[in-house]
Amino acid sequence: xxxxxxxxxxxxxxxxxxxxxxxxxxxxxxxxxxxxxxxxxxxxxxxxxxxxxxxxxxxxxxxxxxxxxxxxxxxxxxxxxxxxxxxxxxxxxxxxxxxxxxxxxxxxxxxxxxxxxxxxxxxxxxxxxxxxxxxxxxxxxxxxxxxxxxxxxxxxxxxxxxxxxxxxxxxxxxxxxxxxxxxxxxxxxxxxxxxxxxxxxxxxxxxxxxxxxxxxxxxxxxxxxxxxxxxxxxxxxxxxxxxxxxxxxxxxxxxxxxxxxxxxxxxxxxxxxxxxxxxxxxxxxxxxxxxxxxxxxxxxxxxxxxxxxxxxxxxxxxxxxxxxxxxxx
Amino acid sequence: xxxxxxxxxxxxxxxxxxxxxxxxxxxxxxxxxxxxxxxxxxxxxxxxxxxxxxxxxxxxxxxxxxxxxxxxxxxxxxxxxxxxxxxxxxxxxxxxxxxxxxxxxxxxxxxxxxxxxxxxxxxxxxxxxxxxxxxxxxxxxxxxxxxxxxxxxxxxxxxxxxxxxxxxxxxxxxxxxxxxxxxxxxxxxxxxxxxxxxxxxxxxxxxxxxxxxxxxxxxxxxxxxxxxxxxxxxxxxxxxxxxxxxxxxxxxxxxxxxxxx
Numbered sequence: 001x002x003x004x005x006x007x008x009x010x011x012x013x014x015x016x017x018x019x020x021x022x023x024x025x026x027x028x029x030x031x032x033x034x035x036x037x038x039x040x041x042x043x044x045x046x047x048x049x050x051x052x053x054x055x056x057x058x059x060x061x062x063x064x065x066x067x068x069x070x071x072x073x074x075x076x077x078x079x080x081x082x083x084x085x086x087x088x089x090x091x092x093x094x095x096x097x098x099x100x101x102x103x104x105x106x107x108x109x110x111x112x113x114x115x116x117x118x119x120x121x122x123x124x125x126x127x128x129x130x131x132x133x134x135x136x137x138x139x140x141x142x143x144x145x146x147x148x149x150x151x152x153x154x155x156x157x158x159x160x161x162x163x164x165x166x167x168x169x170x171x172x173x174x175x176x177x178x179x180x181x182x183x184x185x186x187x188x189x190x191x192x193x194x195x196x197x198x199x200x201x202x203x204x205x206x207x208x209x210x211x212x213x214x215x216x217x218x219x220x221x222x223x224x225x226x227x228x229x230x231x232x233x234x235x236x237x238x239x240x241x242x243x244x245x246x247x248x249x250x251x252x253x254x255x256x257x258x259x260x261x262x263x264x265x266x267x268x269x270x271x272x273x274x275x276x277x278x279x280x281x282x283x284x285x286x287x288x289x290x291x292x293x294x295x296x297x298x299x300x301x302x303x304x305x306x307x308x309x310x311x312x313x314x315x316x317x318x319x320x321x322x323x324x325x326x327x328x329x
Numbered sequence: 330x331x332x333x334x335x336x337x338x339x340x341x342x343x344x345x346x347x348x349x350x351x352x353x354x355x356x357x358x359x360x361x362x363x364x365x366x367x368x369x370x371x372x373x374x375x376x377x378x379x380x381x382x383x384x385x386x387x388x389x390x391x392x393x394x395x396x397x398x399x400x401x402x403x404x405x406x407x408x409x410x411x412x413x414x415x416x417x418x419x420x421x422x423x424x425x426x427x428x429x430x431x432x433x434x435x436x437x438x439x440x441x442x443x444x445x446x447x448x449x450x451x452x453x454x455x456x457x458x459x460x461x462x463x464x465x466x467x468x469x470x471x472x473x474x475x476x477x478x479x480x481x482x483x484x485x486x487x488x489x490x491x492x493x494x495x496x497x498x499x500x501x502x503x504x505x506x507x508x509x510x511x512x513x514x515x516x517x518x519x520x521x522x523x524x525x526x527x528x529x530x531x532x533x534x535x536x537x538x539x540x541x542x543x544x545x546x547x548x549x550x551x552x553x554x555x556x557x558x559x560x561x562x563x564x565x566x567x568x569x570x571x572x573x574x575x576x577x578x579x580x581x582x583x584x585x586x587x588x589x590x
Contacts, residue, residue, distance in 0.1 A: 067550075146548070187535075190529065
């Protein structure tokens with residue numbers, strides 16, 4: 001009997017390996033890109049098969065952006081990283097896993113799709129939330145994750161800061177405004193998806209600061225009769241970047257496939273997938289095609305307002321930085 | 330002895346030594362700075378304080394459950410007995426999410442409680458609740474066998490010698506159970522201090538208010554500040570060890586007392 005089981009098992013293993021793909025890639029990504037990469041991977045696999053005759057299998061790993069970066073630094077064999085912010089990939093580069101100039105290797109700062117931060121409110125917008133100012137009105141509860149553990153939350157924070165800076169023009173005022181917002185936050189989840197769950201399913205809070213694609217996804221998932229998207233007048237241009245991890249692809253011999261994988265993002269077909277998953281495309285043709293799908297928001301870049309991620313990280317989110325100070329007093 | 334030491338070294342001592350070594354990357358002043366910052370102290374206070382309270386509650390409620398399970402025969406007793414182990418077996422994240430859903434302001438239990446002005450999810454009360462949940466089997470399972478072994482005839486003897494019910498429980502039953510109760514308390518406490526999965530979803534995670542020490546460790550790690558994270562871990566380890574050590578001594582003392590009778 002045991003023999004028979006073993007024979008069957010061996011057969012299964014053999015069959016499994018016979019069907020295994022020619023190339024296998026691991027994409028280490030952040031929380032809200034699950035659905036996006038399911039679609040993208042399917043399209044890419046078909047594309048790659050057609051171009052090279054080789055089958056490719058892509059495995060996905062999702063989690064908080066910073067935590068994912070740490071896993072890669074600690075040895076997770078990621079062929080490509082597609083994280084929420086450049087800072088996290090910089091951290092991987094600092095540990096010698098890829099070239100420091102990685103962001104110059106692909107068009108658009110290596111960010112094939114972009115997004116922004118919008119508000120998700122309950123249907124009918126009972127608290128009348130229109131813009132950032134409304135978040136600090138008495139009685140308004142704001143849901144946003146912890147910028148210490150969530151890359152997405154850092155975009156939320158910086159979006160609010162940038163707004164205040166543009167409105168009042170002073171760092172002090174901006175700091176006061178952001179601190180004010182966090183005094184309206186009853187729950188700090190560790191990741192963006194966690195915050196969405198807290199707001200949508202647990203019914204906590206009046207407004208969720210969310211990636212635009214997460215907000216659209218929540219509408220699609222739970223129905224437009226439950227939630228509405230409110231676009232603030234000014235927000236940040238979130239550019240989640242992608243990069244090949246040199247050390248890993250050279251060791252595994254997967255460089256060609258990994259590079260093709262990321263380059264594929266810049267084709268019209270892939271840009272269309274991004275747009276259908278509610279990410280803003282960067283390809284000019286598709287920007288026009290999807291112009292009406294995304295709310296009009298005045299967007300600023302992190303480089304303009306904060307002088308890049310490294311600086312923003314140091315000033316705002318590092319130990320003892322402004323975010324820590326907000327919670328100190 | 331050799332086998333014990335080798336095994337213990339590979340599984341426990343070497344990883345712990347690694348933890349200590351990592352924290353030596355900091356000089357003493359830095360170490361003190363990290364562990365005495367207001368945020369760290371508050372997180373430690375929340376973790377240890379609430380774990381202590383939760384273990385106390387489990388001590389009382391666990392004893393009552395044990396008493397009912399051992400001394401009474403009622404329909405469904407075996408099922409209840411099995412249910413006690415559920416918090417052991419359930420993935421902690423599942424427990425946390427289930428509790429959060431149940432006690433959220435729109436949850437089955439959370440909604441009526443919110444009417445009364447009591448918010449459980451996303452407050453320290455929620456942390457406490459999660460810690461009670463995961464700690465209860467420890468008390469029940471350590472005290473149960475001791476109570477089973479405790480012959481009811483001893484109580485009858487006490488009664489026949491004129492002891493009141495209260496005196497019997499206080500002077501006869503409790504002293505025999507005391508070492509087991511302490512062990513159960515220590516285990517429930519230790520588990521609650523280090524608990525992450527079930528607490529994180531219900532905690533609210535506000536710095537200084539509802540941020541547990543294990544989360545602070547995770548936060549430091551996500552800032553790539555490994556040495557800071559290990560500093561907090563080392564403090565937790567030392568405090569936990571101290572508490573468990575004290576409880577061990579207490580147990581010995583209790584046993585000695587009992588034998589002296």
